[in-house]
Amino acid sequence: MTFIDKLNRAWAAQDSLLMVGLDPDPRRFPKELEGRPDAITEFCLRIVEATAPYVCGFKPQIAYFSALGAEDQLQDICRAIRERHPDLPIVLDAKRGDIGSTAEQYAREAFERYGADAVTVNPYMGRDSVQPYIDYGERGVIILCRTSNAGGADLQDMRLANGTPLYLHVADQVARVWNTNGQCALVVGATFPEEIAQVRRRVGDMPLLVPGIGVQGGDIQATVQAGRTPEGRGMMINSSRAILYASAGEGWEQAAAKTARATRSAIRAALQG
């Protein structure tokens, strides 16, 4: 099944546009996991089990694993998600970008080593740097467009000679030229709802990965209004730290579940509004 089919099914079956990000920081783990060699795997999988009823997928952030030399734990986590929740897509947030021969290795890492359904990719090096991911056909390729950080404006808001901002040129290129297999999506931050609306106008019902609610302060109502498709879908709205670290005390899994459920409800309410 393609990434896009899996995502469409997850949106419908889970009635959720919420994606939970897996950004494990052992300094913030509950005391009961202290000193355990498998703490990262245990933390992430308990978060997965607690939040799975409320989400359309999971987004592990590779930096949190590789910084700690915990790639094997990431592999185990991805394998466990595929086994226990085969209908929930895994988006590996890696934001790689390199020449084609190196990009081939990054694509193998994402899709073969970790078995991700989709991966985030940096478009700065152009189409040939993205092609190795596109060549996987059924897997998703999620391209940075207007990122959630303020500094994204430094380059992404720059105007081309015809007045189009660079991020919209990226959206146009992906929608009209790069998306030959129909497997592309775009990253647009929840912290910039006007930009989400601009992108949505240009890319039809292409899925958007939307980080930036929760700790980064993006407004759920504005985000949903700007990015929803007419069917009330079209977005993977990511929240990581606000859910992972809802509590570090006893009941931390329940606190994560409660925050995930409340976030899904807020997204649903925004879809009605």
Ligand SMILES: O=c1ccn([C@@H]2O[C@H](COP(=O)(O)O)[C@@H](O)[C@H]2O)c(=O)[nH]1
């Ligand atoms: O523009 C972007 C692209 C990716 N991210 C990633 O999403 C999560 C956000 O975490 P929160 O704790 O919910 O703020 C994190 O993994 C980022 O690397 C992003 O924030 N903005």
